[in-house]
Amino acid sequence: MSCKTVLASKVSASFRNQIKQDIKERDIHPKLVGFLANEDPAAMKYAEWTAKTCAETGVDFELRKVSKMDLEEKITEANEDKSVNGIMVYYPVFGGKQDLYLQSCVSELKDVEGLCHKFVHNVYHNVRFMDKEETMKCIIPCTPLAIVKILEFIGVYNTVIPYGNRLYGRTIAVINRSEIVGRPLAAMLANDGAKVYSVDVNGIQLFTRGTGIHLKAHKVEDIEATLEEVIPQCDVVITGVPTPNYKLSSSLLKDGVVAINFSSFANFEEDVKSHASIFVPSVGKVTVAMLERNLLRLYDYQNDLTEKSKQQ
Amino acid sequence: MSCKTVLASKVSASFRNQIKQDIKERDIHPKLVGFLANEDPAAMKYAEWTAKTCAETGVDFELRKVSKMDLEEKITEANEDKSVNGIMVYYPVFGGKQDLYLQSCVSELKDVEGLCHKFVHNVYHNVRFMDKEETMKCIIPCTPLAIVKILEFIGVYNTVIPYGNRLYGRTIAVINRSEIVGRPLAAMLANDGAKVYSVDVNGIQLFTRGTGIHLKAHKVEDIEATLEEVIPQCDVVITGVPTPNYKLSSSLLKDGVVAINFSSFANFEEDVKSHASIFVPSVGKVTVAMLERNLLRLYDYQNDLTEKSKQQ
Numbered sequence: 001m002s003c004k005t006v007l008a009s010k011v012s013a014s015f016r017n018q019i020k021q022d023i024k025e026r027d028i029h030p031k032l033v034g035f036l037a038n039e040d041p042a043a044m045k046y047a048e049w050t051a052k053t054c055a056e057t058g059v060d061f062e063l064r065k066v067s068k069m070d071l072e073e074k075i076t077e078a079n080e081d082k083s084v085n086g087i088m089v090y091y092p093v094f095g096g097k098q099d100l101y102l103q104s105c106v107s108e109l110k111d112v113e114g115l116c117h118k119f120v121h122n123v124y125h126n127v128r129f130m131d132k133e134e135t136m137k138c139i140i141p142c143t144p145l146a147i148v149k150i151l152e153f154i155g156v157y158n159t160v161i162p163y164g165n166r167l168y169g170r171t172i173a174v175i176n177r178s179e180i181v182g183r184p185l186a187a188m189l190a191n192d193g194a195k196v197y198s199v200d201v202n203g204i205q206l207f208t209r210g211t212g213i214h215l216k217a218h219k220v221e222d223i224e225a226t227l228e229e230v231i232p233q234c235d236v237v238i239t240g241v242p243t244p245n246y247k248l249s250s251s252l253l254k255d256g257v258v259a260i261n262f263s264s265f266a267n268f269e270e271d272v273k274s275h276a277s278i279f280v281p282s283v284g285k286v287t288v289a290m291l292e293r294n295l296l297r298l299y300d301y302q303n304d305l306t307e308k309s310k311q312q
Numbered sequence: 313m314s315c316k317t318v319l320a321s322k323v324s325a326s327f328r329n330q331i332k333q334d335i336k337e338r339d340i341h342p343k344l345v346g347f348l349a350n351e352d353p354a355a356m357k358y359a360e361w362t363a364k365t366c367a368e369t370g371v372d373f374e375l376r377k378v379s380k381m382d383l384e385e386k387i388t389e390a391n392e393d394k395s396v397n398g399i400m401v402y403y404p405v406f407g408g409k410q411d412l413y414l415q416s417c418v419s420e421l422k423d424v425e426g427l428c429h430k431f432v433h434n435v436y437h438n439v440r441f442m443d444k445e446e447t448m449k450c451i452i453p454c455t456p457l458a459i460v461k462i463l464e465f466i467g468v469y470n471t472v473i474p475y476g477n478r479l480y481g482r483t484i485a486v487i488n489r490s491e492i493v494g495r496p497l498a499a500m501l502a503n504d505g506a507k508v509y510s511v512d513v514n515g516i517q518l519f520t521r522g523t524g525i526h527l528k529a530h531k532v533e534d535i536e537a538t539l540e541e542v543i544p545q546c547d548v549v550i551t552g553v554p555t556p557n558y559k560l561s562s563s564l565l566k567d568g569v570v571a572i573n574f575s576s577f578a579n580f581e582e583d584v585k586s587h588a589s590i591f592v593p594s595v596g597k598v599t600v601a602m603l604e605r606n607l608l609r610l611y612d613y614q615n616d617l618t619e620k621s622k623q624q
Binding site for chain 1: 381384385388408409410412413416417429432433436437490491495529531532533534
């Protein structure tokens with residue numbers, strides 16, 4: 001057994017150090033507000049990590065516990081409060097479509113999670129900038145971004161190949177097709193050249209780069225295949241099933257597979273390491289680093305410190 | 313038994329005539345594109361009504377049957393096509409949160425259904441105009457708007473009371489809390505002064521005007537009550553349960569109640585008329601009239617024919 005376990009803390013270290021140094025050198029005090037409106041233990045844990053990481057790196061983090069019914073009004077207040085540079089919400093709140101509504105209530109200039117409609121839309125359409133002048137890069141949904149950073153760290157992205165095609169030749173399964181992680185992640189990986197099987201309880205879809213000129217976007221097809229057929233083909237298997245009972249059978253994994261779990265529950269069986277070459281048991285700490293990275297970017301946009309304005 | 317049945321065709325007649333006359337007098341040819349990406353019989357029927365009503369009133373309607381996977385690209389093409397003045401989609405497409413994503417993919421200047429995030433957000437926050445200069449009135453989600461127009465037609469809105477408070481003193485139940493009809497409808501009725509019980513499978517919420525100054529919006533509370541407790545208090549009961557088996561027990565209805573069903577299935581029992589003073593069995597034809605009304609408004613915005621520009 002020669003599987004290497006890669007911890008999120010290791011992947012996030014260089015990002016955290018860079019953020020810490022940047023904040024110190026520039027002597028700035030970016031403020032992030034997190035809204036907690038549920039009693040979900042996973043959300044609570046995520047909030048604790050955010051607080052701890054922010055304290056270490058010099059971000060002023062404030063956790064605001066609010067009732068579900070007050071949340072939208074509190075978000076609106078924070079949108080208008082100039083002392084707040086970033087806003088995040090610990091989901092689920094209502095759990096259904098109303099949560100998607102709430103995601104778009106966060107001002108795009110403060111949306112560190114990258115979950116408002118404009119940012120998610122831009123990911124699907126490979127739109128890289130917020131403005132026509134191309135001075136402000138888009139914010140990318142932070143968990144999909146964290147997973148891409150992990151894939152870069154562990155060498156799944158091939159840096160010899162030109163940017164935008166560095167996953168060419170890779171077959172990847174993403175078991176989760178949520179609007180906030182699985183679907184944008186599948187699109188991002190396909191846009192970078194991978195063949196992606198997107199799996200949820202309703203079936204399997206194949207995401208590929210596609211040939212559509214109009215949208216410069218990935219292509220999606222429903223396919224008639226089972227998990228048993230697709231998983232053995234995959235170089236990378238990424239799981240995010242939000243239930244304690246789900247376990248992907250290790251017998252389906254091809255030897256040398258890269259296994260990444262972003263669920264707060266362990267979706268791989270204990271013997272995953274007898275098949276995998278690399279196993280990443282969780283991604284949360286990288287996600288928090290991406291939140292901070294997005295916060296600094298938005299801080300500059302709010303203070304008109306983009307490259308363009310610096311040149312003027 | 314003295315219940316009066318009011319048909320949607322009767323309520324919609326004056327709107328249709330006005331739209332027809334307006335189109336004829338101005339000699340314009342507004343074009344509405346409807347996207348059908350499902351095999352749902354209710355959606356097909358709705359598409360047929362749209363086509364028929366548009367033909368009668370002079371709107372150039374084109375039904376485009378597309379695959380689910382191509383829908384987003386086709387919407388984007390229509391957004392950019394200057395010959396298209398309005399876009400609508402027959403939902404459900406994917407059925408879950410992805411449908412909410414699609415709703416916000418329609419350009420707000422062509423969104424005749426009023427379902428993009430900005431319009432739904434503005435309904436909740438009582439924002440009446442799209443622009444700061446207040447020259448362009450917001451588009452209101454069309455089924456909730458149709459139900460308000462029905463309530464005005466049948467005299468539930470009291471025109472003796474000042475505008476904005478015309479439902480004061482009324483108690484209304486809305487059985488459906490979807491993001492596209494039930495929740496915005498409950499908010500609109502509360503903003504007009506009613507006490508609204510919003511009912512879904514997860515429980516009952518009470519929407520009232522509230523006292524929040526910040527958002528100038530309604531207030532929402534979870535309440536511990538059963539359907540058996542709230543329905544007998546209601547002057548108006550509005551149902552929208554999308555299943556053939558759901559029937560609201562007539563024994564709960566108070567005598568003289570106004571009963572309105574917007575589901576494509578009959579949610580009231582056959583003997584509803586032995587309790588109700590007014591019964592509206594369906595609303596679809598008013599919804600189509602509101603689509604056309606929204607289309608004409610957006611046509612003017614696209615062609616810069618707002619009041620402000622007319623005055624210049």
